[in-house]
Amino acid sequence: MESTTFDKGYSPGQQAWRRLLQNKAALYSMVILALIVFVCLFLVSISPWQLDDVDWDNIGTAPSFIGQHYFGTDANGRDLFVRTLQGGRISLMVGLLATAVSFIIGILYGAVAGYTGGKTDALMMRFVDILYALPFMFFVILLTVYFGRSIWLIFIAIGAVEWLTMARIVRGQSLALKRRSFVEAARVTGASHFNIIKRHIIPNTLGPVIVYATLTVPQVILFESFLSFLGLGVQEPMTSWGVLIAEGASQMESAPWMLLFPAGFLVVTLFCLNFIGDGLRDALDPKDR
Amino acid sequence: MLSYILKRIAGTLPTLFIIITIAFFMIRLAPGGPFDSEREVPPEIAENLERVYHLNDPLWQQYGYYLLNVLKGDFGPSFKYQDYSVSELIAQGFPVSIQLGLLAIILALVIGVTLGSIAALRQNKTVDYLVMTLAMTGITIPNFVMAPILVLVFAVFLGWLPAGGWGDLKHMVLPVIALSLPQIAMVARMTRASLIETMNAPYIKTAKAKGLPPRLILLRHASRATMLPIISWLGPASAAIITGSVVVEQIFGLPGIGRHFVNGALNRDYTLVMGVVIFYGVIIILMNLLVDLLYAWLDPRIRY
C-alpha cells in the first residue's frame, strides 16, 4: 500500500493523520465543519423564536440584529435563523445516518462476496452491476411516491442506493486480502469464516472505505436536499436545507436572504466534506497529484 | 462488429426487464391508485379501468399486456390527466428536454476539454489553480443552488436574461448553463488528469525525440489517449444530465419531461412516473451502449 519511509515510532494510522493535518484545505475544512455542526446543534437557543412561530409583525423581513431575526424571516413570518439551523440538523443527520446504512450494508455485502469468491461472488456482483445501471435516483423518488414521504424512508432509500459502490470497493479489497498470509494463518487456527471476515478482512478494508464514506456524506446530503427541493423529501413540520432553498428560490426576487443563508450553509458544508474526503484520500495513499 | 453490438444490446436487456417489471408491480400494487380495492370508484370508471388494464385476466397475463404495450411505446394513460396518454405527455416534453440535454453535453465537452487542457499544459501555474478551483466549485455546488443564483444575478439584478419560460435563444442560455456547469467542471478535471498522464507516456517521449513540434504531438499523439476516459464518462454523464434536467426544468418552468416527472411524483400519477422512468432508463442504456461502441471504435486494441 504505502511506499514512503516511515518516521520512527509512528503507526501507519498516525502517519496518515499527520499527513491529513498537513493538508491546509482539509484542516480548515474540519474546523469549519465542526463549527457548523456546533452551531446547528447548540446555538438554536440563542434565538428566542421557535421553529414554527409566526411573527405576524415581521413577515418577509430582512436580517436584522435588533429584531432578533438574525437571518430574517420567510414568507410566512417564520424566523430563518432557527429554521436554517434546524434544517441543518436534519440535513446533517440524514447525511450521517444514510451513509451509515449504506456503510453497513455495503461492507457486509462486499466482504462476504469478495471472501466467498467463486460463483457466489460472481452472482452477487452481477446483482450489483444490474442495480448500478438503473437510474436509481428515480427509484428513490418512486419509493417516496409509493410509501409516502417519511424521513425514515429517506434514510433507507438513500442508503439502499449508496451501498453499491461501497460494496464494490470492499469486495475488491477483500478479494485481495483473502490471499494474504494472515488470513491463511487464521484459517489454520480454526477461525470460522464469519470471524475471519469480522476481525481480519473488514478492519483492513477500512482505509478506502473511510475515504469513500467521507465522500458519500456530502452526496447523501446533496441527494436529500435535491429530494426536498422537489418537494419529495422532508415534509412539514420538519425542514431541511433543501426545503429552505426551494422556498428561498421561489421568493428570490423579494427576499434573497431566504435563499442565500441555507444555500450558503449547504455549499460550505459540502465543500468542507469534499476537502476532508480528498485530504483523507491523499493522506491514506500519498501520491503526487 | 455486428455480433459485438448485438451482444452488448443483449447485456442491457435484463436491466430493462427489471425496470419494466418493477414498474408494472408498482402500478398494480400502488396504494391510492385505481387498483386500490378500498377506493370508491364510480361504475363507468371501474368499467374503463377493467377494460384498459385487463383486470379480469390473470396477473401474469396483465403483465404480458403491459410488457407488450411498453415495447410498443404505449405506457398507458396518465392517472391524473385522464385525457392524455403518458406517451403523449412524454412526446410533448421530449423536444425541450433533448435540446437542453444535448446542448449541455456539447457545452460540457467543448468548454471542459479546453479548460482542462489549458490547465494541464500550464500545470501548477496560476491558470491551473484557477481552473481547478472553478472546477471544484462547479462540482460541489448543486445545480438547484446554482440555478437560482444564476437567475438572481442575471435575471433579477442584471436583467439580461429571462428568468424562465421557453421559446427562443435567450430562454435557453441560463438553463443550459445551469445544467452543464457541473459537467463542465467534471470534464475539465478529467481532461486535465488525463492529459497530464498521457504527456508522461513513453510514446510522447519518442514523438519528441523524433523532432515533432509540440502542437502536432498534442493533436495527433496525445489526443486520443486523453479523450478516451472522457468518452467513457459520457455514459454516466448523460444519467447525471437527466437528473439535473429535472431540477433545471422545475426552476425555469420549462415544459420538458422532467417537469412532468416531478408533477407526476407529487400527484402520485403512477403511470406517468413509471413511463418516464422507463423512458429515461432506455435513454441511459442507449447512451451507455453508444459510448461503449464509440470507445471500442476509437481504441484499436479492443477488437470485436
Place this chain on the structure above:
Amino acid sequence: MLSIKNLTVEFSVTTGAKKQQVLKAVNNASLQIKQGETVAIVGESGSGKSQLFNALMGLLPKNAKVSGEIEFIGQPLLDLELKQLNQIRGKEIGMIFQDPMTALNPYLRIGKQLTEVLEIHRSTENPLDKNAIKAKAIKMLERVHIDNAEQRFNSYPHELSGGMRQRVVIAMALLCKPKLIIADEPTTALDVTIQTEIIRLLKEIHKAEKTSIVLITHDLPVVAGLCERIMVMYAGRIVESGTIDDIFNHARHPYTQALLAATPQNISKKGRMKSIDGQPPDPLNLPTGCAFNSRCAYAKPNCFEKQPEETSLNSHHQFRCFMGIDE
C-alpha cells in the same frame, strides 16, 4: 562530432516527508564521440547514463536543471530554442528507447508513425510527396528485416511482436539518415535471442551507413558485439573509458573490474557468481570523495576525501581512480 563537457543534471524532488531535495543524476561528466564511432555507455540503473543523453536530446522533465556544455557538430545543444532543437532531433540524431511496447503510440498505425518523421523533416532539397514518403518508409521496414513490409505498414503496434516493434523503432530513428543514433537499452526488454538480432541489425547499419552509435546498456557482454569504445559510468560520473581491448583486458578502475568479474562467464570454481557488495550511493546524498568508496576493495583514506581526477594511460584509455596514481 559530439562533445559533452562538465555536464551536471539535477532534479528537484519532494521526498515522502514533503522535503525539497536535489537529486544529482549526472555529476560533472565529460565525453567525446567521433563521427562514425560506436561507443557503449555502461553502468547500473541509476548511474545517470540515460539522463546524460536525455539532457542531450532535451527530453528531461520540467524539474530538471542542467549545467555544462554539449556540442554537436559545432552547435551547442543546451539552451537551444525548441524549433532549432527539433531540426536536430529525429533528423541528425535519432533515438531508440528501451521498451518497444510503450515507445510506440498504440493508437496510431506504425505507417503513420514512420511517415511523420519524414514529413516533419522535409526540406527544400528533399521535397518528397506522400507516395515517395510511403515508399521510403516501407523500404526502411524491409531494411530492418520486417517481412510483408507493405502489409505491416498499416498495422497497429499491438499487432506486432516485441522484436518487430523494436525494429520499427529503429526504422523510425533511421529514416532521416541521422549522423548519430542513441540506443537507450534497446535490448533490455527483449528476449535473449531477439537481443542478438537487434544488435546485429545495429552493427549492419553502422557498417553500411557509418552512423555513429551510442549504446547505453548495463549489460557488458552485449557491448562486445557492436562497440569499439566503452565508457563506464558510476553515480553520474564516467569512471573509465577505453577501447574494447582496454576495458576487457586492461581495466584499471575497481568498479570496471568488478563489473567484468560479475558477468556470468566468470563463475568461480565454487560455482558462485561474483557480485558487487553494497549499494550504489543515494543520488540525493552523494558522498564526498570517490562515489565508489564504500564498495571498493582497495579504498584508502584519500578516497573518502577527494574525488579522483582523470588519469590518461594513453590516447584512448582514461580512468578516475587514486589507485593508479599511487603506483
